[in-house]
Amino acid sequence: MPVKNRLAELHHEITEWRRDLHEHPEILFETHRTAAVVAEKLESFGCDEIVTGIGRTGVVGVIKGKTDTKGMVVGLRADMDALPILEATGLPYASKTEGAMHACGHDGHTAMLLGAAKYLAETRNFDGTVVVIFQPAEEGGGGGREMCADGMMDRWNIQEVYGMHNWPGVPAGSFAIRPGAFFAxxxxxxxxxxxxxxxxxxxxxxxxxxxxxxxxxxxxxxxxxxxxxxxxxxxxxxxxxxxxxxxxxxxxxxxxxxxxxxxxxxxxxxxxxxxxxxxxxxxxxxxxxxxxxxxxRGYPVMVNHEEQTAFAAEVATSVSGACAEAPLVMGGEDFAYMLEERPGAYILVGNGDTAMVHHPEYNFNDEAIPAGCSWWAEIVERRMPAA
Known part of the structure; x- marks a missing residue:
């Protein structure tokens, strides 16, 4: 199953969402505009439930499948916050906020999960429930910890959780993952x-x-x-x-x-x-x-669970044709807190030949959008196949 046709059709629209987010970066828990945009779009998609203010400024959307015979609930998480960096890309949609920039691609992560949510709300071709999680303050604020502390996992009975991050230097839309300890x-x-x-x-x-x-x-x-x-x-x-x-x-x-x-x-x-x-x-x-x-002490080691990692790699291979073994990363990632509470996996999606993350000339590669959206959507449809 390569990139989903519907998500390929939505590519331009999702790109426009991403570039709007890029123009209006917000730092740590101050993601008020971003959260409002996310909640508005989830409502327009017809999500069954939308809750704001989880983990201070996080947003959760609930999408129910056509059937729910087993009570399975899968969580998909994207981060929303930017970095305190002065942008130097010169792009027409460059940051309009002095000293703030989406230099790590969280604008892309948010846009891709919104794209997957739109597709899943339209099709609902799965047996169970998907919870889309939009998290603030990944860049040092521990927003993942705050959302978990607010009882997110138990409130929606999330049983597995999956996340994604872009990775410059490898072909756009390709994937890489590893089981066990992944981020430091x-x-x-x-x-x-x-x-x-x-x-x-x-x-x-x-x-x-x-x-x-x-x-x-x-x-x-x-x-x-x-x-x-x-x-x-x-x-x-x-x-x-x-x-x-x-x-x-x-x-x-x-x-x-x-x-x-x-x-x-x-x-x-x-x-x-x-x-x-x-x-x-x-x-x-x-x-x-x-x-x-x-x-x-900051973020704990982020540890991918064996079974879910193998499944995530299988889905990535179905979308892009292959899934490489990712290197160990000595950077931190607060998705670690969610993986401490529930089994799941975190994957890297290629960003192409771009500046490295946290660089003032970095920009998320919009060519990765169809593959990223398809991976999230396919995670849901394969983990909870329609009854």
Whole structure:
């Protein structure tokens, strides 16, 4: 079953929806206009139920099949939020909101799920219920966690859930997926190194937090190289070094380090947090300084379920002719929270030869729309075949 004819017919219309969303990006939970557009379209499609305000600004639409003999409910999720990036595409439909941009393709995800919803509401050629989920605040706000905390899964008795993300660098409309751990846990840390400031010409009268911080930065790399199993993935990156002084001749009183930790397992996540704290504390003590460590856990590891992943790959192959094995991704994805509550799978759809996501020149490739819409629609029709 290749791209569905009806969705090919809707390609232009869905593209117009996508470009309208691209012009009006909204960040985190401030997706008020986007949510209103989504709810309005779901109503026009004839959805059986539409609820707004789930997870603060999320939208849920319910579409019932022609029959419901088994009580099966499948959830399909798209993210709606943009990024705080100044767009540099020069497109005629470029962002009209200064400092905000759909630089990760969530406009495309939303438009594709709307296209699938329109098709499913028209045809209803399935036995059960589909719940379309439009989520805010994927980009760091944990909107998926908030929607789950609002009881979404139990309220609609969602039994399986499926998500999708575009992926630049591979042919538009092609697919890739992998079972098990897929996207990394994303943690952050801040280390404040307190020393004793003074004149740079008299370092012996100080406890230099800059030198101490340099030792800590170097030592933190031993977490990946000497503490973690070499065949497992772990990244510890110090991304910011800030001093309490900006003068050339002053040794500062304190230095603040900030960074991120990415892991693919609970074990390594716990290991990294424990080792980071001890390395910072004891290295500072050895230099006569003190270190205050704050460790912030972000999104958990996103884990695809085996059975649902195999099914999602089968559907992708039916749509595009093949489904590749996706690489491990050290970026984060808060669809992880939904996969912790229900079995399901997350797939990548090719975006073609475009700038990478989170780049000011990125743009979602509208040529991927028919394949993405067809995958979602086919997930429903194959998982809940008409009675």
């Amino acid at each position: 846990a994303t943690d952050q840390f801040k280390i404040v190194v307190e020393g004793r400031g003074g004149h740079a010409a008299k370092p012996h009268e100080t406890i230099d937090p800059v030198v101490t911080s340099a030792q800590i930065i170097t030592a933190l790399q031993s977490i990946a190289s000497r503490n973690a199993d070499p065949v497992e993935q772990i990244v510890v990156s110090v991304t910011s070094v800030e001093s309490s002084s900006t003068a050339f001749n002053v040794i500062p009183q304190r230095v603040t380090l900030k960074g991120t930790v990415r892991t693919m397992s609970r074990h390594n996540r716990d290991l990294a947090e424990d080792r980071l704290s001890k390395i910072a504390d004891l290295t500072a003590a050895a230099m006569g300084a003190k270190a205050e460590v704050n460790y912030y």
